[in-house]
Amino acid sequence: AQSVTQLDSQVPVFEEAPVELRCNYSSSVSVYLFWYVQYPNQGLQLLLKYLSGSTLVKGINGFEAEFNKSQTSFHLRKPSVHISDTAEYFCAVSLMDSNYQLIWGAGTKLIIKP
Amino acid sequence: DAGVIQSPRHEVTEMGQEVTLRCKPISGHNSLFWYRQTMMRGLELLIYFNNNVPIDDSGMPEDRFSAKMPNASFSTLKIQPSEPRDSAVYFCASSIRTGTGELFFGEGSRLTVL
Numbered sequence: 001a002q003s004v005t006q007l008d009s010q011v012p013v014f015e016e017a018p019v020e021l022r023c024n025y026s027s028s029v030s031v032y033l034f035w036y037v038q039y040p041n042q043g044l045q046l047l048l049k050y051l052s053g054s055t056l057v058k059g060i061n062g063f064e065a066e067f068n069k070s071q072t073s074f075h076l077r078k079p080s081v082h083i084s085d086t087a088e089y090f091c092a093v094s095l096m097d098s099n100y101q102l103i104w105g106a107g108t109k110l111i112i113k114p
Numbered sequence: 115d116a117g118v119i120q121s122p123r124h125e126v127t128e129m130g131q132e133v134t135l136r137c138k139p140i141s142g143h144n145s146l147f148w149y150r151q152t153m154m155r156g157l158e159l160l161i162y163f164n165n166n167v168p169i170d171d172s173g174m175p176e177d178r179f180s181a182k183m184p185n186a187s188f189s190t191l192k193i194q195p196s197e198p199r200d201s202a203v204y205f206c207a208s209s210i211r212t213g214t215g216e217l218f219f220g221e222g223s224r225l226t227v228l
Contacts, residue, residue, distance in 0.1 A: 032215050032217050034216075041220030042222075042223075043118070043207070043218065043220050043222055044192055044205070044207075044217070044219045044220050046216050046217070046218075049216065076142060090157070091149055091216070094213075094215040098143065100147075100162050100164070100169070100170070100209075100212050100213065101159070102159070102215060102217070103168075104156060104157045106156050107156065
């Protein structure tokens, strides 16, 4: 069975500091990978995705993620966070042989300290 | 462009009452999803429609839940009778093409059943 693990439920970080949100997945077949962001009292919004090609993917708001197939990881990074990045971040995978099903991680709350 | 529109944003009702949640997907999107989000269970896929046809309703928790999509621009999720354990945020999401993994979420309907 496939699964997605977000290792940290909360990550506190000072404003303007770098951040990394960790995501590992388990799958016996090839996958597509996604990060979504959920701001307070809003729906989820796609931050970035990896379908193929370069393993370093750049998304909106200065975020990027790197696909590491050997470590089955897709960690999200930002070199300098802003108070407006306060949100919950969800990692998700889609099986290449499935046409609709997304498997979601439990989410990581990014807490920006002033 | 208008995004996915959900109504109502908030609903408070008493146990046993019927609840109807509504969704208008983005025009031209052929896939529609209903999700439920709770602290305990995270994001759960309830039902998936493709071209207005229900494809996978295995996530619908009980017969008390039903969903319809009478046309490409409207879907409903109904709970009858409602129970306190149904309290959650219900999201509708649409996608332009099945298999992309790129979902556009509405802002959600927060349901509280007393």
